[in-house]
Amino acid sequence: MQLKTILNRVQKFKCFVYESVHIVEHTDGIRLEAQLRPRSNSIALCSVCGKPSPDYDTLPVRWFEFVPLWGIKVFFVYAPRRVNCRHCGIKVEQMPWAKGKSHRTEAYEWFLARWAKRLSWKEVAEVFCTSWENVFRSVEMAVSWGRAHQELSEIQAIGIDEIKWQRGHHYLTLVYQIDENHKRLLWVGEKRTLKTLLRFFRWFGSERSHALAYVCSDMWKPYLKVIAKKAHHAINILDRFHIMAHINKAIDEVRAQEAKELRTNGYEPVLTKSRWLLLKRPENLTDKQESKLSELLQYNLRSIRRYLLKEEFQFFWAYQSPYWAGQFMDKWCTKTMRSKIKPIKKVAKMLRRHRKLVLNWFEAKGQMSSGVVEGFNTKAKLTIRKAYGFRTFRAAEMALYHTLGALPEPIGTHRFF
Ligand SMILES: [Zn+2]
Numbered sequence: 001m002q003l004k005t006i007l008n009r010v011q012k013f014k015c016f017v018y019e020s021v022h023i024v025e026h027t028d029g030i031r032l033e034a035q036l037r038p039r040s041n042s043i044a045l046c047s048v049c050g051k052p053s054p055d056y057d058t059l060p061v062r063w064f065e066f067v068p069l070w071g072i073k074v075f076f077v078y079a080p081r082r083v084n085c086r087h088c089g090i091k092v093e094q095m096p097w098a099k100g101k102s103h104r105t106e107a108y109e110w111f112l113a114r115w116a117k118r119l120s121w122k123e124v125a126e127v128f129c130t131s132w133e134n135v136f137r138s139v140e141m142a143v144s145w146g147r148a149h150q151e152l153s154e155i156q157a158i159g160i161d162e163i164k165w166q167r168g169h170h171y172l173t174l175v176y177q178i179d180e181n182h183k184r185l186l187w188v189g190e191k192r193t194l195k196t197l198l199r200f201f202r203w204f205g206s207e208r209s210h211a212l213a214y215v216c217s218d219m220w221k222p223y224l225k226v227i228a229k230k231a232h233h234a235i236n237i238l239d240r241f242h243i244m245a246h247i248n249k250a251i252d253e254v255r256a257q258e259a260k261e262l263r264t265n266g267y268e269p270v271l272t273k274s275r276w277l278l279l280k281r282p283e284n285l286t287d288k289q290e291s292k293l294s295e296l297l298q299y300n301l302r303s304i305r306r307y308l309l310k311e312e313f314q315f316f317w318a319y320q321s322p323y324w325a326g327q328f329m330d331k332w333c334t335k336t337m338r339s340k341i342k343p344i345k346k347v348a349k350m351l352r353r354h355r356k357l358v359l360n361w362f363e364a365k366g367q368m369s370s371g372v373v374e375g376f377n378t379k380a381k382l383t384i385r386k387a388y389g390f391r392t393f394r395a396a397e398m399a400l401y402h403t404l405g406a407l408p409e410p411i412g413t414h415r416f417f
Pocket residue numbers: 046047048049050051085086087088089091
């Protein structure tokens with residue numbers, strides 16, 4: 001069987017034929033080169049408007065990288081014609097295997113993009129002997145195709161989250177669809193300002209925004225403001241994940257502060273290495289950890305009180321009725337305010353300030369699965385971390401859409417992977 005036969009099976013063109021396939025010695029090893037030519041009597045199409053147009057001249061041959069075979073690079077070799085289009089003037093003809101000035105065939109770009117879902121971009125580049133840039137451009141192509149073809153109707157619930165990226169106080173705003181049967185990343189924006197979220201709503205459109213029933217978010221003021229303005233028909237829910245994150249952060253803060261105090265007083269900071277014991281749910285502790293924890297508890301430190309406060313707060317989420325949940329929360333806040341522990345008092349104040357929005361969680365009970373935003377948050381952080389080389393926002397944005405966007409792909413073509 002000839003390679004030409006295989007090529008005709010996996011990538012056949014209506015108006016072009018494979019003339020021959022050669023092995024070519026190249027500085028980086030052997031290559032397979034498939035020569036293409038127009039099918040006889042076929043008429044060239046203008047690459048701008050797509051209309052059949054008369055030939056003008058022929059340009060020098062160009063190489064287009066195709067999907068590698070047995071570790072051998074494969075190229076299409078073709079001398080593009082220029083056409084004299086009635087509407088657009090003298091233009092290069094349309095070639096069905098590549099767009100614009102790209103040196104990669106679309107099949108190859110989809111191939112790299114699909115691998116980039118499984119491996120890091122660096123690994124894909126290494127495995128297929130190509131550059132990081134080529135992988136990035138391929139992912140970019142897949143993402144823009146997917147985003148142009150994605151279905152955005154019937155979105156009822158969204159979750160808004162922010163993640164840190166790069167060093168210092170750099171944030172990305174992420175918006176997810178969190179409907180029961182459809183969960184995906186919808187949008188990524190730089191920073192976490194009023195303007196960032198406004199840009200999301202502008203992209204999303206006012207019609208779709210009005211149709212939203214639920215918006216999950218953190219207590220971050222700029223977000224709350226924009227949600228109230230742009231999605232006022234929706235119930236704004238301050239979700240469990242974000243509230244617990246605030247409480248955990250407060251606990252961490254005081255622990256660090258205490259360890260520092262202990263050290264200045266000449267004591268061994270018992271809490272530095274045992275932070276995780278306090279953060280763990282009691283039912284998940286092993287026997288050994290439990291005895292360590294009880295040893296720790298003997299140190300009657302403020303952390304312990306805070307630990308109990310946090311544990312107690314877990315009961316909050318078990319309530320069914322917003323009324324009783326509210327009563328519980330009020331009591332918890334009063335107790336916390338008396339505890340004289342600053343960071344956690346701050347959380348209590350914040351909860352009081354947003355009492356209504358916090359209790360919306362119970363209004364929407366059953367509609368909202370608590371783990372969705374948290375799950376996405378973890379995956380998004382992992383994507384950013386894995387993408388160690390992503391210095392630019394563009395690259396991080398592409399990686400996030402590619403991994404979490406559940407974007408569609410064209411159907412009907414041969415899948416090389
Ligand atoms: Zn044209």
